[in-house]
Structure formats: structure tokens, C-alpha cells
Amino acid sequence: MDILEYIELVFTDYTLRTITLGTAVLGAICGMLGSFAVLRKQSLLGDAISHAALPGIAIAFLIIGAKNSNAFLLGALISGLIGSFWIRGIIRKTHLKSDTALGLILSLFFGFGMLLLTYIQKLPNANQAGLENYLFGQAATLLESDVWMMSLVTGICLIVLLLFWKELKISLFDSDYTKTLGFNIKFLDILITTFIVVAIVLGLQTVGVVLMSAMILAPAAAARQWTNSLSIMVILAAIFGAFSGVIGTAISASHNNLSTGPVIVLVAAVFVLVSFIFSPGRGLLFREIRFRKNRNDLQLHKTLSFMYNIVKDHEDISHPHAIKILNNFQGFTKKSLQKLEDKDYVTIEGNMWSLTTSGYETAANLYNQLTQTEDE
Amino acid sequence: MKNKIAVQIDDLTVAYNYKPVLWDIDLAIPEGVLMAIVGPNGAGKSTLIKSVLDIIKPIAGSVKIYDKPYRKQRSLVAYVPQKGSVDWDFPTTALDVVMMGTYGSLGWIKRPGQKQKKEALEALEKVGMLAFKSRQISQLSGGQQQRIFLARALVQNASIYFMDEPFQGVDATTEKAIINILKELRKAGKTVIVVHHDLQTVPEYFDWVTFLNVKKIATGPVKDIFNDDNLTKTYGINYKVSVQQ
Numbered sequence: 001m002d003i004l005e006y007i008e009l010v011f012t013d014y015t016l017r018t019i020t021l022g023t024a025v026l027g028a029i030c031g032m033l034g035s036f037a038v039l040r041k042q043s044l045l046g047d048a049i050s051h052a053a054l055p056g057i058a059i060a061f062l063i064i065g066a067k068n069s070n071a072f073l074l075g076a077l078i079s080g081l082i083g084s085f086w087i088r089g090i091i092r093k094t095h096l097k098s099d100t101a102l103g104l105i106l107s108l109f110f111g112f113g114m115l116l117l118t119y120i121q122k123l124p125n126a127n128q129a130g131l132e133n134y135l136f137g138q139a140a141t142l143l144e145s146d147v148w149m150m151s152l153v154t155g156i157c158l159i160v161l162l163l164f165w166k167e168l169k170i171s172l173f174d175s176d177y178t179k180t181l182g183f184n185i186k187f188l189d190i191l192i193t194t195f196i197v198v199a200i201v202l203g204l205q206t207v208g209v210v211l212m213s214a215m216i217l218a219p220a221a222a223a224r225q226w227t228n229s230l231s232i233m234v235i236l237a238a239i240f241g242a243f244s245g246v247i248g249t250a251i252s253a254s255h256n257n258l259s260t261g262p263v264i265v266l267v268a269a270v271f272v273l274v275s276f277i278f279s280p281g282r283g284l285l286f287r288e289i290r291f292r293k294n295r296n297d298l299q300l301h302k303t304l305s306f307m308y309n310i311v312k313d314h315e316d317i318s319h320p321h322a323i324k325i326l327n328n329f330q331g332f333t334k335k336s337l338q339k340l341e342d343k344d345y346v347t348i349e350g351n352m353w354s355l356t357t358s359g360y361e362t363a364a365n366l367y368n369q370l371t372q373t374e375d376e
Numbered sequence: 377m378k379n380k381i382a383v384q385i386d387d388l389t390v391a392y393n394y395k396p397v398l399w400d401i402d403l404a405i406p407e408g409v410l411m412a413i414v415g416p417n418g419a420g421k422s423t424l425i426k427s428v429l430d431i432i433k434p435i436a437g438s439v440k441i442y443d444k445p446y447r448k449q450r451s452l453v454a455y456v457p458q459k460g461s462v463d464w465d466f467p468t469t470a471l472d473v474v475m476m477g478t479y480g481s482l483g484w485i486k487r488p489g490q491k492q493k494k495e496a497l498e499a500l501e502k503v504g505m506l507a508f509k510s511r512q513i514s515q516l517s518g519g520q521q522q523r524i525f526l527a528r529a530l531v532q533n534a535s536i537y538f539m540d541e542p543f544q545g546v547d548a549t550t551e552k553a554i555i556n557i558l559k560e561l562r563k564a565g566k567t568v569i570v571v572h573h574d575l576q577t578v579p580e581y582f583d584w585v586t587f588l589n590v591k592k593i594a595t596g597p598v599k600d601i602f603n604d605d606n607l608t609k610t611y612g613i614n615y616k617v618s619v620q621q
Contacts, residue, residue: 039466163485170476174462177528180429180455181480228467228512 006250015140016253022142022150023245023264026203029154031219031241032161033199035234036192038220039172044099045084045193047213048106050200052083054113054209057134058120066127069146069205072134076201083109084193110209137208139249139260150202157195161234168192169230207261218268219244225279244268296339301366303336304345307355308363317360320352380442382407382536382567383428388437390420390427397423399591401437405569407535409584410562412572412598416611419589421571422458425538429455441536451481454534456525458541464514470524471509474499477531499527504553519550526554536567543574555581578602 010020037045056079060071083105090101120128133141161168171178171188179185196216203212223236248264277285306326311317323337337353340346345359355363383405390398398420405411413421426432428439430446441449454477477499478492500506503523508516516524522542529537537558543551558568558581572578578585579598587593587601587610594606 039463041463166479166482166487167484169468170479173466173468173473173476174457176426176431176461177455177457177476178479179431180450180453182450183479183484224467228469230467233467 006254010250014144016249018144018147019139019142019253019260020246020249022147023139023206023249023260024242025147025150025154025245026199026206027215027219027241027243027245027264027268028238029150029157029199029241030203030215031223031237031239032154032157032234033192033196034216034218034220034241035223035230035237036168036172037196037216038224039230040192042098043217044102044106044213045087046196046200046216048087048102048109049080049084049197050204050209050212051106051113052109053077053080053201053204054134055079055109055116056113057131057204058113058116061120061128061131062116065125067130069141069143070149072205073149073201076204077197079109080197080201081194084197088189088193113209133208134204135208135210136259137204137206137211137261139206139252139264141205146205153198153202157199160191160195164188164191165231172230207264211261211265214265214268215241215244218265218272222268222271222275225275225282228281240268240271244271296336300336300339300343304340304359304363305366307346307353308360308366311355311360318347318354318356320349320354323348323351323353326353379406379408381405382442383569384440384443385424385428386438386440388424388427388434388439390423390432390434396590398427398434401588401592403586403592403595405567405586405595406584407567408562408565410558410568410570410582411584411586412570412578412582413586413588414572414575414578414610415588415593419610421588422540424588425455425540425569425571429453429538451532452535454529454532454537456529456537456539456542459518459522459525459544461540464516464521466513468513469509470505470511470513470516470520471496471500473513473524474527474531477528480532495531495533496527499530500524502530503527503557519546522546522550522554526557530557534566537561537569539568539570541571541573543572575607 010016034046037043053076056075056077057072058075059079060075061067063075064071087098087101087105090096090104091098094101096104117132120131130138130141167178167183167188168191170181171183171185175185178188200212200216203215207215219237219241220233222240223233226236227233244264244267248267249260251267252258252260252263275283277283280286303326307321310321310325311319326337337346337348340359341348343359344356345362346353346355381404383403385401385403385405388398388401388403389396397418401424413424415421423432427434428446430439439446441452446453471493474496475488475492478488478495482488482492497506497509500509503526505520505523505527508520513521513524522545526539526542529539539558542554546554558570561568562583570582572582579602582598584596585598585602586595587606589610593610594601
């Protein structure tokens with residue numbers, strides 16, 4: 001199936017359109033809120049919350065005895081919130097560090113959820129089939145009403161983020177200081193945690209308990225690489241998340257037996273990989289290039305200052321000298337000499353070199369320049 | 377006392393877990409002084425500031441800012457936290473951080489506008505950092521980051537400034553620049569309280585000093601009480617005994 005055909009199908013096929021829209025909205029809200037989780041250094045919180053939601057789904061099924069995604073959502077929300085506030089409580093009330101608290105809650109809730117799931121599977125109730133889909137998610141079960149629900153929550157979340165933008169930003173950066181300004185940081189903390197829980201719970205049906213944390217982390221981690229502004233980071237993360245959803249759905253829809261959730265997560269991982277390597281400011285590639293360039297520049301400067309020391313005792317600065325006398329100098333190579341000539345700092349005639357006026361001036365200023373850049 | 381009392385601390389006791397960090401502190405800080413809080417590591421210097429600012433809840437005691445509880449006087453107080461207390465890789469610029477100083481007077485939801493931006497730019501100029509206003513904060517040196525924190529507190533235009541080790545990890549030039557700003561604040565009648573580590577510079581920089589080591593050892597004008605006796609009491613080998621009393 002080629003791309004054009006696929007795009008046409010997205011607009012005509014009800015199921016495909018629902019899934020594409022659903023995963024796009026889900027990716028956007030997860031990216032947006034994930035930025036806050038990442039900057040709060042609570043990357044693992046998403047993982048703990050999504051696992052903590054599992055028993056809620058199982059209990060909701062046990063209570064109503066039928067599959068109902070809204071009831072499951074509510075169950076997941078309640079147990080996810082309980083999990084996240086227990087984590088907060090453990091960190092505040094005991095000496096345990098946050099990674100321990102997260103791990104503890106994650107395994108405790110997930111274990112309990114699995115226990116309930118196996119119990120449910122033994123029940124003589126035909127409705128239980130498909131409950132295990134919440135482990136890895138099944139995008140095909142998305143309905144139009146689910147997409148509306150997601151869009152509604154995303155809208156509310158967007159309004160709240162815009163409204164409390166300044167407060168959320170400052171409390172992320174410096175919470176003690178925020179408190180001295182008279183802002184209620186507990187309220188802000190609960191607000192953002194609740195929204196993260198809601199976003200995770202919304203994604204469980206599509207991406208599943210196990211992989212959901214990647215939807216929170218990956219777009220945000222990728223976005224951080226491209227910008228030094230919080231607002232742009234949040235917008236970028238939302239875009240990356242949405243595209244992960246759309247592309248992931250497309251790939252899984254055009255191949256048989258490719259489950260959507262894992263493919264979306266893998267697409268998001270590709271965004272992360274590309275960002276880590278190719279982003280101009282923080283990416284590995286450009287960092288390496290800058291590093292090499294700096295080293296080469298330093299080598300040139302070393303050669304130039306060596307020449308300057310030879311030349312400065314002569315009256316005529318452009319008096320030619322033999323290349324040979326540079327040989328004992330470790331920074332000197334044929335290549336660096338060539339580069340100096342390209343920059344018009346030296347002229348080379350046969351096996352003699354001479355500094356140009358601009359080369360002399362540059363060399364004389366080198367020392368000043370070096371100290372200046374260190375001051376900055 | 378020569379002036380009004382800016383900060384009045386009574387019977388303040390703070391404990392993390394079981395061990396007291398601050399024990400029954402009574403302290404009156406007169407208006408218009410530039411005061412150093414000195415004491416060994418673990419003496420509770422930062423804790424003292426944080427409990428005055430209601431960041432840490434004390435077990436007992438009260439704090440009054442100009443005769444009223446701190447909660448009612450927030451707008452009179454500015455805080456410069458330790459530089460290491462935040463993540464400098466946070467995606468924001470120097471100007472943005474200084475703007476945060478205006479958030480308190482703005483209150484909930486309201487956005488900073490041109491007026492706030494102008495104030496922030498003025499503060500940046502005062503600390504000599506105007507040229508770096510658009511710089512991502514992780515690309516600033518330690519001294520520059522400290523100046524940004526100072527500028528953020530200046531924007532608050534408070535009467536009382538609490539600073540937690542503003543000279544930590546800064547070079548001599550920055551230290552001079554910061555102390556000049558602090559002296560200017562005092563000249564303008566503000567009260568400045570600084571957690572300080574370098575005992576050598578206390579007589580040169582400050583006119584008031586508090587010796588602290590879990591308990592308050594002494595407080596008063598530098599010229600009267602900055603002496604060997606108090607230094608030994610605060611830093612001396614007997615300090616463990618005095619903690620247990």
C-alpha cells in the first residue's frame with residue numbers, strides 16, 4: 001500500500017480514522033505533560049502510575065462484571081492516583097529515596113493487578129476476554145467516543161497549563177523560592193501529578209500498562225534536545241508525540257500482525273535517537289564537530305603564536321623564515337600550515353614562510369582573546 | 377538596639393527526625409543592618425533562614441517580620457537560595473529567571489508584562505549581567521548564576537533580604553560586585569541577612585553578626601562581639617558538648 005492510498009484510507013475508513021486521531025491526540029497530551037514529568041526528574045513516575053492503574057481496571061471489571069472502557073478508565077484513574085500519592089507519601093514520610101518508592105509502588109500494584117487478572121480469567125464469565133489487552137494495549141478497540149474523551153481532556157489540560165503557566169514554570173525550576181513568593185506549591189504539585197495520571201490512564205487502552213511510560217518520556221526527552229525554552233519544549237513534545245501516534249498507526253496498519261502500541265513507542269524512540277544525535281545545540285554529532293573544530297583551531301593558534309615569537313624580534317614582520325625551523329614544534333603539520341595560508345595569515349614560498357600583517361595582528365591578539373573568552 | 381526590629385525570632389526549634397538542628401533560638405535583627413550568620417557545617421544556618429521563610433516547619437517558636445507573622449509580610453522579604461539548590465539545565469534564559477522575582481507581586485494567573493520586563497532588565501544591569509539576558513542559564517558560569525539569583529531578589533524590591541551563601545564558588549571580582557550591591561542595599565535602609573563562610577571577610581563586609589551552632593552563641597555589632605571568645609565557642613572543640621546540653 002503506498003502512502004497516497006493510505007492517506008485516502010485514513011479519511012474514508014472509520015476504524016483507521018478513529019485510531020489515527022486517537023493516537024495523535026494521545027501522543028500530544030502525553031508529550032505535553034511528559035515535559036513536566038521529565039523536568040521534575042520524575043521520569044519513572046509515569047511507569048509507576050501506569051502499572052499502578054492495572055488493579056483499578058481489574059477491580060472495575062469485578063464490580064460491574066462487564067467490559068466498559070469508561071468504568072475501566074475510572075478504576076485506573078483511582079488506583080493510579082492512589083499509587084502516585086502513596087509514592088509522594090513514602091518519599092515525604094520515610095528516608096526512602098524516590099526511585100525506591102517508585103519501584104516499590106510499581107511492583108506492588110502491578111503484582112496485585114496481575115493476581116486479579118489471573119483470578120478473573122478463571123471466572124466463568126465470557127465477558128473477561130480481552131482484559132489482558134490492557135497489558136500491551138490494543139488500538140483497534142478505540143471508539144469515536146474514546147477519541148472525544150481524549151480530546152476533551154487534552155483541551156482542559158491545555159487551558160489549565162496556559163492558566164497556571166507561570167506558576168508551574170517557577171515551581172518546576174525552584175520550588176522553595178516559589179513558596180516564599182506565596183504560591184501554594186502543594187496545589188501545583190497535585191495539579192500536575194493529577195494531569196499526568198489522567199494522561200497515562202487515557203493511554204492504557206491504546207498503548208498498554210507496560211509501555212505507557214515511554215509515551216510520557218520519549219517525546220519530552222526528544223524535545224528537550226532542540227530547544228532551551230520551556231514553552232517551545234512543551235509544544236515540540238506535543239508535536240513529536242502526535243506524529244509518533246500517527247506514524248506508528250500507519251506502520252502497524254499497513255502490515256499484518258503488528259500491534260499498534262509497541263510500534264508507536266518505537267517510532268517515539270526513533271524521534272529520541274535522531275534528536276540525541278542530530279540536534280544542533282545538544283546533539284552528539286554537532287558536539288563532536290564543535291569539539292574537533294575547537295581542537296583544530298587551538299592547534300592553528302599554537303602554530304601561529306610560535307611563529308609570532310620568532311617574528312616579533314625582527315624589524316620586518318614579513319621577513320621569510322625556513323619551514324624547517326618549525327619542525328621541532330609539536331603542533332606543526334603540513335596541513336595546519338596550509339590552513340594558515342588559506343586564512344591569509346602566512347604566505348609560503350618554496351620552503352620559506354612569512355607572516356602577513358593580518359597574521360601578525362591576529363597572533364598578537366591571541367593571548368588577549370583567550371583570556372577574554374574565559375572571562376565570559 | 378539602635379533601630380526598629382526587622383526580624384524577631386522567639387524560641388525557634390527545628391528538628392529533622394530526632395536530632396534538633398536549631399535549639400531554642402531567640403534573635404532580634406535590627407532594621408538596616410548587613411548581618412552575617414556564621415557557624416560550622418551543620419550548625420543550622422540555612423535551616424534558620426528556611427524556617428524564617430516558612431519553607432521548613434519549625435517544631436516550636438515564632439517569627440515576626442516587623443511585628444507581624446511572615447505570612448502577612450511576604451512582600452517585604454526576598455530570598456536568594458543556595459545556587460546548588462536548582463537544576464541549571466532547566467530550559468530558560470537569564471532574563472526569564474530574573475522575571476520570576478516579579479511573580480510574587482503579580483499573584484496567581486496574571487502574566488508578567490512590559491513593566492515587569494523593564495524591572496527585570498534594570499536588575500540585570502545592576503548586577504552587570506545585561507549582556508547575558510538571553511543566555512540559556514546552563515551556559516552561565518557559577519558567578520554569573522549567582523548574580524542572576526541576586527538580580528531576581530532585587531526585582532522583588534523587598535525590605536529584608538535573606539541570602540544563603542551568595543559568595544559560594546564565585547571569584548574575587550564577583551564577590552566584590554555582590555558585596556557592593558549588598559552595601560548599597562544597606563545604605564538604602566534595607567536589612568540584609570547573609571549565611572557566610574569566610575570568617576576573614578566578616579569585619580570588612582558586615583556590621584552585624586550572629587554566631588550560630590544549633591544554639592545561638594552570640595549576636596550583635598561586629599566590632600563588639602567578633603572576637604576569639606565567640607569564635608571558639610562556635611567552632612571550638614567543645615561544640616559537641618554544647619549541643620547535648
